[in-house]
């Protein structure tokens with residue numbers, strides 16, 4: 001995956017994205033994720049790689065200070081259209097290299113983004129940088145199991161699936177190990193498809 005290719009892929013995905021990733025099991029998982037999370041009035045929230053804005057339906061934007069970024073203008077256009085007239089600020093930006101000062105946000109929502117960016121390590125480091133001390137990262141994503149080697153089929157399919165814009169072999173634990181001095185795991189639990197998709201909450205120390 002690289003940024004240029006991701007822009008092409010998500011241009012193609014943009015008209016049909018919600019049919020697949022904002023319905024059925026995905027919609028139920030998003031509902032579950034957000035009904036368990038409380039935001040405080042006035043908090044500054046960043047939606048990193050907001051896509052078509054599937055997560056935005058679950059937060060009360062008028063009570064919060066929301067910024068939503070995405071690399072793909074086509075995905076961002078969908079989100080902007082849906083939330084026209086809201087107070088949400090939409091910006092085209094690379095989550096691996098954000099223009100925000102350090103410690104800008106109370107919460108960062110990172111749904112289905114770590115498995116998509118070319119460099120998940122850099123993405124998580126940038127998210128941690130823009131987060132205030134004691135701030136929270138909410139992750140909804142698919143990760144490979146920490147216990148075993150990747151099953152052969154998954155290993156074989158990994159490069160093929162990457163072409164469609166996502167990595168099915170990313171291990172959260174390997175990624176987290178490189179950030180354990182700045183971040184702390186508050187919870188890590190299965191949310192969909194027998195734990196293939198997880199809800200992970202991290203705190204900045």
Ligand SMILES: C[S@@+](CC[C@H](N)C(=O)[O-])C[C@H]1O[C@@H](n2cnc3c(N)ncnc32)[C@H](O)[C@@H]1O
Pocket residue numbers: 003006010021048049050051052053054055069070071072075093094095096110111112113116117118
């Ligand atoms: C699988 S979609 C997830 C969208 C949304 N977060 C959701 O939960 O439906 C991945 C999104 O990440 C965006 N993306 C890919 N690379 C990015 C980057 N480097 N910076 C910001 N967004 C990126 C894509 O354009 C796409 O909208």
